[in-house]
Amino acid sequence: MGVGSLPLVGRASLRPVDLARAAGVSTQQVRNYEDAGLLPPAARTPTGHRRYEERHRSALLTYRALAAGYGRDTAQGVIRAVHAGDVPRALTLIDAAHAALHEERRTLRATGEALEAVAEQAPPTPPSTSMRIGEVAAHLGVRTSALRVWEAAGLLSPDRAPGTEHRRYRPEDVRDAQMIRMLRQGRHPLSQIRVILDGLRRTGDSAALREAIARRRAELVQRSAAMLEGSAHLHRYLNDDWGQGRQRRRGVAVS
Numbered sequence: 001m002g003v004g005s006l007p008l009v010g011r012a013s014l015r016p017v018d019l020a021r022a023a024g025v026s027t028q029q030v031r032n033y034e035d036a037g038l039l040p041p042a043a044r045t046p047t048g049h050r051r052y053e054e055r056h057r058s059a060l061l062t063y064r065a066l067a068a069g070y071g072r073d074t075a076q077g078v079i080r081a082v083h084a085g086d087v088p089r090a091l092t093l094i095d096a097a098h099a100a101l102h103e104e105r106r107t108l109r110a111t112g113e114a115l116e117a118v119a120e121q122a123p124p125t126p127p128s129t130s131m132r133i134g135e136v137a138a139h140l141g142v143r144t145s146a147l148r149v150w151e152a153a154g155l156l157s158p159d160r161a162p163g164t165e166h167r168r169y170r171p172e173d174v175r176d177a178q179m180i181r182m183l184r185q186g187r188h189p190l191s192q193i194r195v196i197l198d199g200l201r202r203t204g205d206s207a208a209l210r211e212a213i214a215r216r217r218a219e220l221v222q223r224s225a226a227m228l229e230g231s232a233h234l235h236r237y238l239n240d241d242w243g244q245g246r247q248r249r250r251g252v253a254v255s
Contacts, residue, residue, distance in 0.1 A: 014052040023060050030060065037080050038063045058237050059083075065233040069226035070097045078234065087238065094231065101227070104187075105220050111186035112213040130159065130168040139174065140181050150180050153190045155197060188212060 016027040023030075031050070033039050039059045042050040059079065066075035074097050081090035137144045150156045151167075156177060158167040169177070176197055183193045192212055199208025 014054070014057060016050055016052070019052055019057050019060050022057050023064050025064075033060060033063065036076070037083060038076060040083060055240065058240055062230075062233040062237040065226075066230040069223065069228070069230035070094070075230070082234075082238065090234070094234070097227065101220065101224060105217075108186055108213065108216055108220065111182055112210075116209070130170050131174060133158075133167045133169070136169045136174055136177060140178055142177075142181055146181075147177060150177065150190075153194070155180055155190065155194055183212075186216070188216070 016030045019030045020027045030039075034042055034050070034056075039052075039056050042052050042056060045051055063075055063079045066078055070078070070093075074093055077093050078090045081087070081093065131139070133144050133147055137147055147156065147167075151158065156169075156173055158169045158173050160166065161168050179197065179200075180193055183196065188196075196208045196212055
């Protein structure tokens with residue numbers, strides 16, 4: 001059962017365990033959420049026990065849905081802004097997250113196209129003159145330290161010049177370094193890049209590359225859907241009776 005899939009009830013008094021069961025968390029986590037400002041302050045019984053209302057469950061489910069789509073940091077910023085009556089701030093954070101997702105999707109598409117082009121380039125045969133590490137770094141626009149990190153991770157294995165032990169990069173090494181740079185710009189982890197390069201070196205095609213791009217694209221689609229669900233929860237939370245009253249008192253129009 002997904003976040004917020006339980007039916008809502010009237011404005012009855014709710015216990016911490018009721019909220020915990022609705023969201024699939026512990027009662028201590030519910031208390032932590034309130035202490036962190038992610039829930040409105042709860043009333044207390046004469047014996048000191050917390051008593052929640054429907055607005056607290058709605059806030060909890062809204063935060064959980066936002067966190068699933070936008071990540072914990074953005075979700076906390078959004079819900080705290082709402083509880084402070086600063087809806088414009090909350091919407092600004094939402095807009096920024098969507099803009100970042102859009103840019104990541106554009107970058108992924110460009111990375112895929114560039115990598116396909118690079119992967120299809122066969123290294124010259126026989127190899128032309130090799131390059132030193134500084135020359136490769138200047139050619140690719142990266143630091144020499146990045147090339148050393150990639151080598152330490154097993155992604156590059158340049159030859160060593162006899163006597164001096166200076167690194168010498170063959171044309172195929174430069175091609176691989178170019179692909180690593182592009183993949184790192186697309187936020188691919190080193191472990192995934194190793195699989196891509198191994199596939200290219202072993203088979204000579206870009207099947208592993210296409211699979212990695214497709215997997216990342218699917219992850220973005222899932223995140224986009226989760227963000228849509230989180231936005232829907234936020235819209236409902238802002239338009240609940242208590243939300244409308246709070247925003248009208250602050251002069252914020254709620255449709």
